[in-house]
Amino acid sequence: xxxxxxxGVLFVALLVTTGALLxxxxxxxxxxxxxxxxxxxxxxxxxxxxxxxxxxxxxxxxDMVRLPSGERICPECYSxxxxx
Numbered sequence: 260x261x262x263x264x265x266x267g268v269l270f271v272a273l274l275v276t277t278g279a280l281l282x283x284x285x286x287x288x289x290x291x292x293x294x295x296x297x298x299x300x301x302x303x304x305x306x307x308x309x310x311x312x313x314x315x316x317x318x319x320x321x322d323m324v325r326l327p328s329g330e331r332i333c334p335e336c337y338s339x340x341x342x343x
Contacts, residue, residue, distance in 0.1 A: 312336060 286292035311317045312333035324337040332340075 286295060306320075307317075309331065310320055310323060312335070315333050315335045318333050322334055323331040324334055325331050
């Protein structure tokens with residue numbers, strides 16, 4: 260009984276290891292992996308650019324103020340709009 264359970268566990272471990280190796284090879288050595296990395300980098304750069312105010316400079320994502328229209332502005336610009 261123990262042998263059957265152990266064989267099942269080892270088979271599952273073999274499947275997981277094979278899947279992880281296949282994923283690694285696809286992401287590192289194929290055009291698909293390049294496309295995925297480029298897309299991830301593009302999203303990171305666009306998110307960082309969205310957090311930069313042309314007047315007050317860069318801000319953290321948590322500091323940005325979301326307007327009812329969905330647009331995000333920096334807290335200094337928001338306080339200037341509200342208090343002026």
